[in-house]
Amino acid sequence: MADGTREDIWPDTTRWTGRIYSDGWRVSEGGTSRVTEPATGEPLAEVGVAAPEDVARAGAGAARAQRAWALAAPLERAEVLLRAARALREHTDVVREWIVRESGGVPAKGDYEIAAGLGQLAQAAGLASLPQGEILTPAVPGQASHAYRVPLGVVAVINPWNAPLLFAMRALAPALVLGNAVLLKPDPHTPVSGGVLVAHLFEEAGLPAGLLHVLPGGAETGRAVVADPHVAMVSFTGSTEAGRAVARTASAGPKRVALELGGKNSIVVLDDADVEAAATAGALSSFGYQGQACVAAGRHLVHADLVEPYTEALLGQARALRVGDPRDHGVALGPVISEHQALRIERIVDESVAAGARVLTGGRRDGLFYPPTVLDRVGRAMPAYREEIFGPVAPVVPFRTDEEAVEIANDTEYGLTAAVHSRSVPRALGVADQLRTGMVHINDVSAKDAPNAPFGGMGASGNGSRVGGTANLEQFTQWRWVTVPEAV
Structure with missing residues (x-):
């Protein structure tokens, strides 16, 4: 557009070209990678590539930021997601264009991803108001015993190319609203629609610094993200072969692993x-x-x-x-x-x-x-x-x-x-x-x-994990049990 409206300048390419989003937009240690349009072979963008050093810095920063975020009021966290949804609605045309050109899908596919992404943000925001625990029957009368959910800490989201915006929102939205920080590694084919744009949306929504790090790159970057000692959970969507490799790397942690894999x-x-x-x-x-x-x-x-x-x-x-x-x-x-x-x-x-x-x-x-x-x-x-x-x-x-x-x-x-x-x-x-x-x-x-539906498979299609609706509570939190002795 030539009228100088906000859509005309969003996202500002001078801020992110050749850079990664990790405590702001900065030059990465891993150099850059060119993004190519599959329909024409034309270059679309140049993004930064996160080296292992970048990942280590991001993991440590995410762990620091997460501690304060976990103490924030749940409805405050939910409001960030709702503001991200508002930003996505405002920038629909730009987001659709990137999805079409980067992933090769028709505009209707872009519209579907945007609508589904908005649905994921809204559904995740609703998790903030759900009960987070339960009162247990104490072993001794007069004592108090209760259990409640607490965040995992830092969640790694490894994103595929076929629905990059949707799958990013499907994991990072519930992870964030439940008090976690996120390391997002988009696929090398779609680092803009599956990463750069996501960073811009949450930046515009006012997500506190350090809670979302977008780390584009290939297999080396992915291995570094999965192996990072600050990462408590890995949410992976992709091929069964790659998912098995992720599980092997994560098992040394050990870390929680959610695998959404292939299907026949x-x-x-x-x-x-x-x-x-x-x-x-x-x-x-x-x-x-x-x-x-x-x-x-x-x-x-x-x-x-x-x-x-x-x-x-x-x-x-x-x-x-x-x-x-x-x-x-x-x-x-x-x-x-x-x-x-x-x-x-x-x-x-x-x-x-x-x-x-x-x-x-x-x-x-x-x-x-x-x-x-x-x-x-x-x-x-x-x-x-x-x-x-x-x-x-x-x-x-x-x-x-x-x-x-x-x-x-x-x-x-x-x-x-x-x-x-x-x-x-x-x-x-x-x-x-x-x-x-x-x-x-x-x-x-x-x-x-x-x-709002639990999404996932059996056998080689996944490890029994589920994302969607209330299944996200179990996926992105862990239980803490607290007892209080009988009052004097």
Whole structure:
């Protein structure tokens, strides 16, 4: 904009270019890193890279600042989150633009992240007014015994690239409102929308200095953050492989670790399902944001009697989706995040086709642009059946009985989410009860979350931790038991 309004200058690039946010904006010891737009290959920004020395300084500073923050009135902490939400609303256009250009999502994806981020801030602010403890029955009559929650101290949040703003808010908002300080390490692909902008929002909200440190960087930075002796808990969202490495490093602490990892999620379409509605949900689940979500549908399990009409409906959905620069009007799918990710999708599809799968639409990329792809004749030994694809690929797998559908859906090390489609809700719930997943949705998409709901998975999808709603109380605090002897 040319009118000199606040939106025109926010965030002021002269303050943060080549810098990190750690007790103010300052030059990092780790040099700088260039951020590139996946749709065009153009440079977008240059951010500072946090070296281990930066992390050590941040950890010590966060621990000092946290002590006073833990003593602040809970409603005072909540007010900071509400002011951050107000700042996010004021800067929606700028935040959306960064999400679109940095992550390759369409504007609607940016709007979703902003709305969901606002929801996380509001929900977290509400935690401040909930009961923080309980009165216990004393061992001896006349004594007092009670237990209450206290902050952990310093929480490390390691953020992914696929929903950088949302996932940052999902962890740091409850961590802060419950009295912790935060070290936030955004992914190298999205350090602005997942880090720099977050710092600006909380700076504008008046968060006291030292409570939030944004430490961009790669694996070396991540290891330093996890291993820092001041860090009491690590909240990690990312691949299962990386999550296992985080857990190994954190175990030397030992530290609390919350892992939200990958998924091989199923859309289960029973023989009495509404085919068109199920195919619409299936398309949204597999193709939304190029399939780059842990909750994306990685298998479409369809009753054999419905395979033909379901596949035709799914193909119609896939072929109607336009692929291109996400800033162009009418584009539904932008680029995948990187060449590495494009090669992974390509390998999974090509190896599956070589083993006998059939491409019904899509299957050939143009640079980082991978079209919606539908596969059938997918066997259980094929990569498209077994691996998390993290791309816009929908493998269709037939079944004959409800029991077989359950067996196929559970035939994976993952256990994040699922969807079951049937005109009979009791029947769908009966199938859902047998699925080894942390979440399941009836007659809906697999890719679903809400700020007041416990979000997380089982097996290789996570370590049983949950974020969202009141689950955050257990996640970001610990119990303290206090007794008082009988009064004289």
